[in-house]
Amino acid sequence: MRTTLKDIAAYTGVSIASVSLILNNKPHRLSNDTCEKVFKAAEELHYRPNVLAKGLITNRTLTIGLILPDITNAYFATIAKQIQIQLQEADYNLFLCNTNDYPEKELSYVNSLLDRGVDGIILATATGSSAAKCQQIMLKASRPLIFLDRTSPGVAAHSICPDHELGGYIATKHLIELGHRRIGCITGPMSLQSSKERFFGYIRALQEAGISFNPEFIQEADFRILSDYSKLETLLQKNVTAIFAHNDLIAYGVYQQAVQHGFVIPKDFSLVGCDDLPFSQLMAVPLTTVVQPIKELSEGVVRLMLELLSDYKEKKIQTIKYAPQLVVRSSTAEYHN
Amino acid sequence: MRTTLKDIAAYTGVSIASVSLILNNKPHRLSNDTCEKVFKAAEELHYRPNVLAKGLITNRTLTIGLILPDITNAYFATIAKQIQIQLQEADYNLFLCNTNDYPEKELSYVNSLLDRGVDGIILATATGSSAAKCQQIMLKASRPLIFLDRTSPGVAAHSICPDHELGGYIATKHLIELGHRRIGCITGPMSLQSSKERFFGYIRALQEAGISFNPEFIQEADFRILSDYSKLETLLQKNVTAIFAHNDLIAYGVYQQAVQHGFVIPKDFSLVGCDDLPFSQLMAVPLTTVVQPIKELSEGVVRLMLELLSDYKEKKIQTIKYAPQLVVRSSTAEYHN
DNA sequence: TTGTAAGCGTTATCAT
DNA sequence: ATGATAACGCTTACAA
Secondary structure (H helix, E strand, O other): OOOOHHHHHHHHOOOHHHHHHHHOOOOOOOOHHHHHHHHHHHHHOOOOOOHHHHHHHHOOOOEEEEEEOOOOOHHHHHHHHHHHHHHHHOOOEEEEEEOOOOHHHHHHHHHHHHHOOOOEEEEOOOOOOOHHHHHHHHHHOOOOEEEEOOOOOOOOOEEEEEOHHHHHHHHHHHHHHOOOOOEEEEEOOOOOHHHHHHHHHHHHHHHHOOOOOOHHHEEEOOOOOOOOHHHHHHHHHOOOOEEEEOOHHHHHHHHHHHHHOOOOOOOOOEEEOOEOOHHHHOOOOOOEEEEOOHHHHHHHHHHHHHHHHHOOOOOOOOEEEEOOEEEOOOOOOOOOO | OOOOHHHHHHHHOOOHHHHHHHHOOOOOOOOHHHHHHHHHHHHHOOOOOOHHHHHHHHOOOOEEEEEEOOOOOHHHHHHHHHHHHHHHHOOOEEEEEEOOOOHHHHHHHHHHHHHOOOOEEEEOOOOOOOHHHHHHHHHHOOOOEEEEOOOOOOOOOEEEEEOHHHHHHHHHHHHHHOOOOOEEEEEOOOOOHHHHHHHHHHHHHHHHOOOOOOHHHEEEOOOOOOOOHHHHHHHHHOOOOEEEEOOHHHHHHHHHHHHHOOOOOOOOOEEEOOEOOHHHHOOOOOOEEEEOOHHHHHHHHHHHHHHHHHOOOOOOOOEEEEOOEEEOOOOOOOOOO
16 A cells, blocks of 8 residues: 555654645744654655645646647657656656647547646647637636647737748748749648748748749648648649648658659759658758757746746736748759749 | 536535436436436536546546657657557546656656556556566556566566567568578667567577578667667678668668668668658658557557456456568568679 | 435644 | 644445
8 A cells, every 4th residue: 555644644653734744845843853753754654645635635736738739740749758858857747638630639638637637738739729718718727728839819828839930931931042933832731820820931931032922832731741642743733843841741742752753852843841850851852841949849838837837827928939940951952944 | 616516516405425426327316306407517517527536535547657768759659649549538548758768767757657646557668677666566556557569578567569579580581581691680779678579580580591690790779760870881891781670760870871871772782670660661762661560559558458447456467469560662672692 | 315424645724 | 843623526335
């Protein structure tokens, strides 16, 4: 059986209440003698506080919930890992939930995390549809919620994201600077704020360069390895000379299909991705892509969470954006018409 | 504030105990009238049971802990995802912990998971050093522990693993069948059981073919993208014509360095990996590799866990192995001397 | 057919 | 300096 405060109390002849005070380093006026006795007993009996019991009364469990769209995506896996490391240092544990991009799951996860007494939730999967509802539930539960990676514009909530718009902008600008003017764009799901923003960045770069926007250059996909050739084919038929893929997974698919259909990158067209997954530098043609500020995001979200947890009084809403950076490799080349 | 049983009791005029019985579908003899009233109230007030309070008394929290070496490794990420999906269906939640291959962390995670009242733990990171200790702690806590992917031979415990020995065997045998006789092997950390077993499989295949084992053909690495050229260089200097890399990440590194140093795969040497990560089929030279039975593993481990949870009485120790399979792609070719 | 009360392991309030 | 005791939200005998 697990050692409880009661056991220590019995063992030392001190009351449960006093033992609790001592082991928690709460202010008290107990003699050094008893303190020592208690500490020693706790050590000997391998006492470990029961988080459930503690949580029941303090409303704190030193536990955070993290809801992600897809842990299998290296971008989110890395974020999850970093967050877990950071939290671990502050003695927090992590509940991990995968929505597989089903927005309905967000709500059910928020609820089940709350049932388990999490102190706060980090939600990296807002499609907008359930964000407001989640926010409302968390508010009612007086527990902090931070949106990560993807915000919902209508919802006034803490959020920590890469500057997706900037990411789209620098990717596109790079292509423009190489001389491209017919630039295709394979977007993520346009229901996601991150996709929208990358798209806006793409538009802004075009406008700045005086290139008019051509809706025929846009294809929508999802954030997985592109397996459907028709999207690439369509763009190529419109004679685009470069493609901005909204993430590296999409770019991998583009690359694979380009190879299969006899196109050579970057000779036939330039390709830039987004996220800089580990494999991007290993490809036969290393991928030019946008590096996400993962470290900053993870550290930032944990810092903010701990801050919100330390005193949860209607803090000013924080919406922080970190800048991504372009890394130029071999999949993009100059274009001369 | 959250709705509690007390609230429902007050609202309906029924006692807390009765409300509890009704909502938990426990055998009772309460009138249909009151049942309906209670269910309706629970619905209206959005009642959700407090898992902490419940757990305190039932010793069950519908929560499982999963300890992994590296969630960033797609093999483990996929396993984690599958497990989470399976558990979710049984209304269980998942605590995720990353050890980053530090065995000392295993113990501290086991303890902190236990503090939080997990019903059981799945441990996929046994280096052997702490496995026995973890097992002992879990036994004392009367909570099931299942070793996943990696066992510790000395420890009598439930385990569900791919047949790593078989994996090593079929990979090596494939190379032998292609005519190779000088076959290098870049192993994972030999402190890990999985590496040892793959190595044994390699040896067995050699022996069966009457090829004598040459210790100079062995290099030890860790399960990350190989970045140190010296290992590959050493093997190539010994004129190996094929290399079995103990996982795909190592193989990726081998491939990248081969390209950088002007070698062509499979012309200059054949390469076979292990795990079949998603990128392996995307490479310029798609990788021949060993597919792990991830689905079976995940389903198996969850099935066993739920079984152990349903009645935890010194069940017979189960050590289950699932067979991996070879997938032949383009990184291996026949060798004629 | 329903309610009372003890108890799970803690913390917190108030006595002594 | 230290100890009772109530309370957190729930389950579970045991009464009524």
